[in-house]
Amino acid sequence: MTLDVTLRHEQAPQGIPSAIAANVAAQVPTLVSDALLLRALTVEDFPLYAEILCSERGAYIGGPFSRDDAWYGFIQLASTWMLHGHGGWAIQDVDSEDLLGFVFLGLEPGCVQIDLGFLVSEENEGLGIAHEAAEMARTFAFETLDLAELASYIHKDNARSIALAERLGAVRTVQDGDMLTYIHTNDEAAQ
Numbered sequence: 001m002t003l004d005v006t007l008r009h010e011q012a013p014q015g016i017p018s019a020i021a022a023n024v025a026a027q028v029p030t031l032v033s034d035a036l037l038l039r040a041l042t043v044e045d046f047p048l049y050a051e052i053l054c055s056e057r058g059a060y061i062g063g064p065f066s067r068d069d070a071w072y073g074f075i076q077l078a079s080t081w082m083l084h085g086h087g088g089w090a091i092q093d094v095d096s097e098d099l100l101g102f103v104f105l106g107l108e109p110g111c112v113q114i115d116l117g118f119l120v121s122e123e124n125e126g127l128g129i130a131h132e133a134a135e136m137a138r139t140f141a142f143e144t145l146d147l148a149e150l151a152s153y154i155h156k157d158n159a160r161s162i163a164l165a166e167r168l169g170a171v172r173t174v175q176d177g178d179m180l181t182y183i184h185t186n187d188e189a190a191q
Contacts, residue, residue: 009071010043010046010047010071011043012042012043012044013043021042021043024040024082025039025040025041025042026040027040028040028041028087029144031089031136031137031140032094033094033132033136034094035093035094035095035132036091036092036093036094036100036129036132036133036136037091037092037093037094038089038090038092038103038133038136038137039090039092040078040090041074041077041078041089041090041102045090045099046071046074048101048102048121049070049073049119050067050070050071050074052101052102052119052121052122053065053069053070053073053119054066054067054070055122057122058070059155060154060155060157060158060161061119061155074088076106076108077102077104077106080104080105080106080107084114085145086105086106086107086114086145087105087106088102088103088104088105088106089102089103089104089137090102091120091129091133099121100121100129101118101119101120101124101129101130101133102119102120103116103117103119103133103134103136104116104117104118104137105137105141105145105150111151111153112151113149113150113151113181113183114147114150114151115150115152115153116134116137116138116141116150116152117152118130118137118161120133126160130164131164131167131168134164134168135168138150138168138184141186142186143188146186147186148186149183149184149186150183151181151182151184152165152184153180153181153182154179154181154182155178155179155180156178156179156180157178162180162182165182165184169184170182170184171183171185
């Protein structure tokens with residue numbers, strides 16, 4: 001007999017709770033490109049999220065985090081859909097179905113704007129995945145949600161994320177301590 005040592009809250013639901021979770025997840029918009037699928041988060045996605053946030057790479061977003069604190073961030077990305085009509089997506093490779101990272105339209109205490117954020121696993125950095133996923137999420141925010149602006153809140157030492165925000169056309173507006181704010185503007189909403 002194999003003993004499952006996964007913490008209870010990190011285990012996938014079974015039976016009726018599994019069906020309810022699938023029903024809720026089905027309400028999250030799925031976005032698809034030739035290469036990527038942005039889909040609702042599942043409990044099975046948490047280990048990669050925790051790997052990113054609990055590592056030294058998590059320092060760019062206020063960490064490294066404990067696994068428990070990473071869990072709270074993860075459930076926030078999932079639940080924001082119910083509370084605000086936007087939230088987090090898992091980034092999945094269309095062909096291999098591998099989980100590559102996460103992109104989100106988040107809203108945390110202290111945020112002035114809805115946050116366009118992106119996290120990819122270390123082995124998937126530099127491949128254009130975060131750029132494509134961020135473009136997909138931003139297009140959804142502008143075209144479907146009809147938002148006028150988004151912000152990307154980025155640590156001043158996170159050169160990759162700064163370069164990505166600038167490549168997306170976002171404009172740096174504010175530095176508050178170690179954090180920079182990049183604004184993405186919906187040019188269509190201004191007309």
